[in-house]
Amino acid sequence: MPAALLDVEHVSKRFVKHPNLGERIAGLLGAGPKAETVRAVTNVSLTVAKGEVVGLVGESGCGKSTLGRMIAGIYTPSDGKILFDRAPVAKSQGRRTQKLTTRVQMIHQDPFASLNPRIRIGDTVAEGPVAHGIVKPREADAYVADLLGRVGLDPGYRRRFPHQFSGGQRQRIAIARALAMKPDLLVLDEPVASLDVSIQAQVLNLFMDLRRDLDLTGIFISHDLGVVRHVSDRVAIMYLGRIVEMAPTSELYASPNHPYTRALFESVPRIGVGRKDFRPIAGEIPSPLHPPSGCHFHPRCPFAGPRCKREAPALTAIAPGRSSACHLNTGGTE
């Protein structure tokens, strides 16, 4: 295996909701609410090799976006560390952080929110590389024109404002802005979720072309199993802040191991299988404020036993390159 570009080691992220002044006063009198903690990500480890694309899949509240933001350096992990090219992402300061943040770039879900509506798109794309000295201000215009061409936009559009573009075009602009920093790692957070199907295919094709041409490494976050299967080499399935299964894409889709992964595949509607074929997962997704004890999936799991309630299963290897967090693989659920 080639050297790991990204090393996520036992990372957790907690968000604490502190009581406000009124609640603190009530607390002094013994009546107010206590500080509440959301465990968004719990003890996640992950390595990404250079040139690899890893998909992060899960439903809302599973922590996939939080993990992506920690990798991009937007959030600081509460525990654990994230190493990028063997240097910690969060602990670095000053010029070092600056250097690092240019090497990891993020693309967000909503291209309507991620572009400043009052700045011409050419200036949006040029701002980062000029500020970090990647190009000289004099050469910025040609640099931007080249990038826009690369993402399939007419370079003549660079004097336009975001409102003059459709959703798919805006997402191309967001990709151009990320590429302008010559990143080594791209974190894509649901990049095609807000696009129509026909436009989605255009953006996915663009991503795969760029990946091949520029040898990009990527974290591809999505709830869409079909999209992730198409672009990822490996997939990690997350549920309520933990990775429950990780495997090379083809093996995961051919034979999912974890009961949650299996149930997820079952409940996704698919084209061409005909109607009335539903076997939905029972129950709701629990709140990350009050996750269930033991294995987080046990209240919805058809195979759950007493051990699942007591003890959280660890992510253990079940085959070369594959791991799953289920007691069924490690001595049963009794």
Add this chain to the structure above:
Amino acid sequence: MSDAVLRVKDLQTQFQSRAGALKAVNGVSFEVGRGRILGLVGESGSGKSVTGYSILGLIEPPGRIAGGEVLLNGKDLTRLKGEAIRQVRGAQIAMVFQDPMMTLNPVLKIGTQMIAAVRAHDRVSRKAARARARDALAKVGIPSPEERLDAYPHQLSGGMRQRVAIAIALLHSPAVIIADEPTTALDVSIQGQILAEVRRLADETGTAFVWITHDLAVVSSLADDICVMYAGKVVESGPAAEVIASPRHPYTAGLLASVPAEHEPGTKLPQVPGSTPALANLPPGCAFAPRCAKAGPACTTTPPVQTFEDGRTALCHYPIEPVSCQPHSLTSNTYRSAS
């Protein structure tokens, strides 16, 4: 189909703007039979939601229904005004919106709202209305419905709220429910639960559904029939399984082909070039022609509605020849479950 409960004929809905009248719905026709589910599919701006709103008479100025008929059990809803249409809405035809908080009042208990909805059309006691509300909640698979009646909307999850919205639509056993992207905002595992309930309800109660969505996979596994819309027109219609297995309109074929799950991972996806045209600026003739690989010289003129076997139609000069193979041919290399 002679037993159609809802029949939409040549519906035209326009919005007045400075650029002239925008034809958001431009001659849409379809019918839905008892207990059937019709999937109304299209991308953003295709006019699918406006069609749904037009059926219930929910179009407000500057929009107006400029022509056509909406026949519910033979009665034309477009001619009803004021109190007359209010008598029909909620009782004989109901709507479920994408965001259940459009249906629910956040400051009233679920029970209060449902009892009001029952008594809007039927003169029954509060007690009887409450019993009906409880039964409706049970019907859509909500656990402990009696307690849920005393809950406020914010105490329920998104999936539960959408179930409540569907339960409210079901209160008067309407002939037709129009559902506008009702599962789009929900997680897949919750979406699966709701689709299963809707399929069961259609089969058991005989309520017909018009399911408006952009998601072909949802339609494929839920609907009996499909109408595909593009730029305000139905470009293809027919039984769901057949349309999915062998689309006749190039747009339907392009949409189906661009779904990643149907392809070998990492391969280039067939893509429909360009983007949806603006309504103010439609090309002459076929609106899809500039993006169409099969477009020919005739496409600058309005395409004819071509009718094929099994009541299938396509709005196209050069429809695709049918594929003669099993209807489930697309599934071969998609992911397999390990059950």
